[in-house]
Amino acid sequence: MAKSYVVRTFGCQMNEHDSERIAGLLEEDGLVQAESEEDADVVVLNTCCIRENADNKLYGTLGHLKTWKGEKDGRQIVVAGCLAQKDKDLVRDKAPYVDVVLGTHNVHRAAILMGEARTSGPITEILDEAVIDDHAMFPSALPAQRETSYNAWVTIQIGCDNKCAFCIVPAVRGVEISRPFEDIVTEVRALAAAGVSEVTLLGQNVNSYGRDLQLAARQGGDTDARVRPLFADLLGAVGSVAGIRRVRFTSPHPKDMRPETFAAMASVPSVCEHLHYPLQSGSDAVLAAMHRGYTADRYLERLAQARTLMPDLAVSTDIIVGFPGETEEDFVRTLEVASAAQFDYAYTFLFSPRPGTEAAEMQDRFVDAAVASERFARLRVVIERSALAKHRERVGRVEEVLVEGPSKKDPSVTSGRTRQNKLVHFTPPKPLRPGAYAEVEIVHGAPHHLMGEFRSLLQDAAHKVRIPVSSAQ
Numbered sequence: 328m329a330k331s332y333v334v335r336t337f338g339c340q341m342n343e344h345d346s347e348r349i350a351g352l353l354e355e356d357g358l359v360q361a362e363s364e365e366d367a368d369v370v371v372l373n374t375c376c377i378r379e380n381a382d383n384k385l386y387g388t389l390g391h392l393k394t395w396k397g398e399k400d401g402r403q404i405v406v407a408g409c410l411a412q413k414d415k416d417l418v419r420d421k422a423p424y425v426d427v428v429l430g431t432h433n434v435h436r437a438a439i440l441m442g443e444a445r446t447s448g449p450i451t452e453i454l455d456e457a458v459i460d461d462h463a464m465f466p467s468a469l470p471a472q473r474e475t476s477y478n479a480w481v482t483i484q485i486g487c488d489n490k491c492a493f494c495i496v497p498a499v500r501g502v503e504i505s506r507p508f509e510d511i512v513t514e515v516r517a518l519a520a521a522g523v524s525e526v527t528l529l530g531q532n533v534n535s536y537g538r539d540l541q542l543a544a545r546q547g548g549d550t551d552a553r554v555r556p557l558f559a560d561l562l563g564a565v566g567s568v569a570g571i572r573r574v575r576f577t578s579p580h581p582k583d584m585r586p587e588t589f590a591a592m593a594s595v596p597s598v599c600e601h602l603h604y605p606l607q608s609g610s611d612a613v614l615a616a617m618h619r620g621y622t623a624d625r626y627l628e629r630l631a632q633a634r635t636l637m638p639d640l641a642v643s644t645d646i647i648v649g650f651p652g653e654t655e656e657d658f659v660r661t662l663e664v665a666s667a668a669q670f671d672y673a674y675t676f677l678f679s680p681r682p683g684t685e686a687a688e689m690q691d692r693f694v695d696a697a698v699a700s701e702r703f704a705r706l707r708v709v710i711e712r713s714a715l716a717k718h719r720e721r722v723g724r725v726e727e728v729l730v731e732g733p734s735k736k737d738p739s740v741t742s743g744r745t746r747q748n749k750l751v752h753f754t755p756p757k758p759l760r761p762g763a764y765a766e767v768e769i770v771h772g773a774p775h776h777l778m779g780e781f782r783s784l785l786q787d788a789a790h791k792v793r794i795p796v797s798s799a800q
């Protein structure tokens with residue numbers, strides 16, 4: 328009987344995409360997906376070190392898995408991802424019964440290492456940087472078991488050249504490496520042929536896409552100034568692939584946002600009217616301490632440019648409250664900028680130090696926890712106010728909705744996403760398959776979702792199967 332596996336994912340979309348690749352490699356190696364850990368022979372934990380207490384959570388989970396492993400011969404535990412990359416031998420020291428520990432640069436070796444561990448015992452393989460090899464560099468070049476079959480993430484770039492003081496990503500994902508333009512377009516064509524109609528281009532700093540390719544070309548003697556394929560070019564090429572109805576991307580960096588990107592968003596019909604535009608703080612002093620490379624005014628200016636070109640643009644953001652040294656005055660600036668920006672929604676975070684980052688060393692400037700919490704609550708009021716206003720503005724409009732399936736809270740209701748990435752609940756006259764497109768009239772706007780009435784079916788789902796990868800936060 329075939330061995331079975333479960334992949335548990337912690338963290339961001341980049342990690343979720345890596346998990347799909349690990350699942351794909353295991354299936355290529357003859358394993359099948361298990362319903363639960365109880366039925367599985369292999370558990371893969373794809374870890375993240377961005378969330379608070381990520382290490383405590385990992386070691387807690389590994390404690391349970393030690394018992395699980397002892398209950399049946401041949402079971403294997405694999406720890407992959409950022410936390411494994413950052414802590415290197417620590418995982419092995421704390422949990423010697425883990426069979427394979429691998430990092431972010433050798434996802435492609437997951438199945439091979441598991442095979443070696445079966446014959447030779449536990450293995451730790453953490454590489455310091457990406458190997459110059461298609462499979463190692465771009466997880467998208469590996470086979471995948473995608474979480475859904477109507478939309479897909481496509482890696483366009485790995486790593487990050489920035490040095491934001493709060494962020495561990497550059498340390499665990501390395502420098503920026505762009506994936507060749509044609510490889511990306513080829514993957515999107517293949518996805519479209521398989522029934523995928525929505526793609527999300529993934530990178531840590533998508534709008535600097537191609538900078539390294541241009542540098543490499545110049546070093547190779549090519550002085551053509553237009554060598555660098557811009558992110559805008561990529562949006563155009565991916566957006567015109569037949570069958571691709573929606574293109575999204577995450578995340579751009581405000582300092583690298585170019586007019587060409589906004590122009591491409593406005594002119595390529597399949598690029599959705601949604602921009603995730605991380606503000607982080609509204610105070611110039613805090614932005615400088617974070618090394619973000621823009622001021623609040625510059626941020627708002629560019630946002631205004633985007634909205635001039637795309638009047639129906641939805642804008643989301645990330646904001647950190649209580650960054651070391653943040654004064655009341657700084658925080659009030661954040662409230663002012665958030666209010667001026669009129670975000671559709673925001674991921675707001677209380678600052679918490681991540682070991683290995685510059686900000687973690689700023690203990691003498693840490694903001695009192697009670698002060699930070701009080702500020703956080705005040706910011707939420709501003710965010711919820713604009714989110715509700717934006718949602719109420721949608722009432723009466725007929726929106727294109729990509730069906731995701733039954734609502735988690737009430738399975739008799741269908742949920743889906745508008746082009747602006749807003750969650751809509753509605754009740755169609757007969758069940759719609761995930762991946763179908765419907766026209767829905769918005770009848771109610773709440774802070775975190777919309778309610779709608781079904782109008783018509785625009786396009787049925789093109790794919791045949793749905794293969795879930797289990798996920799945990």
Ligand code: SF4
Nearest residue numbers: 487489491494496531
């Ligand atoms: S741009 Fe800043 S926050 Fe984003 S991944 Fe790079 S270092 Fe981290």
